[in-house]
Amino acid sequence: MITQQRILEVFKITTRIIFNLALVALLVGLLVSVGRTLLELGLAFTQPTVRLGLKDLVTNILSLVVVLELVRAFVDYFEFDRIRAEILVEVAVVFVLREMMLGLFAGEIKGLDVLVWSSGILALIGARALAIAFPYGKEKKHAG
Known part of the structure; x- marks a missing residue:
């Protein structure tokens, strides 16, 4: 059984x-x-x-x-x-930064769009700060 x-x-x-x-x-x-x-x-x-x-x-x-x-x-x-939430948020931040930088480099993002993208990045950074401030469960200590 x-x-x-x-x-x-x-x-x-x-x-x-x-x-x-x-x-x-x-x-x-x-x-x-x-x-x-x-x-x-x-x-x-x-x-x-x-x-x-x-x-x-x-x-x-x-x-x-x-x-x-x-x-x-x-x-x-x-x-x-x-999978820790802070790591997933970091991946999201890197991805959004990548897209924003490519858009800026290609000249597709201008004016108010820069403010919107930046606000999104700030929101993700705030989410990361919250994930670090309020971790889920107890974590193993890093050696060294």
Whole structure:
């Protein structure tokens, strides 16, 4: 007979396997992206204008930062056995900053839109501050 404890153990093992696979996929994607970005670095010099070459470079690097934050969220899951709200908010902040910077760089965001984007970023930073001030549950202490 299958007990609730056995089902819980299977769930935990399955969750760990899935998170491990997702982390491996993110790391492989990150390594490939870094490699491609380095290989495409020459495009910044061969484009007709500096702006065209830098636009691709900036887009790739900002995307790498978002993926790095996602990898950090997965690693954090293994450390605390849950995904902390502050880490998810940090990922959201990085993603919104990326989108805002790309919009500004492309000239798509102007005037009042900058204020709206900045307000959104401030709201996310406020949410992060609240997540840090009121943590959920007790967390393991970091070594060192």
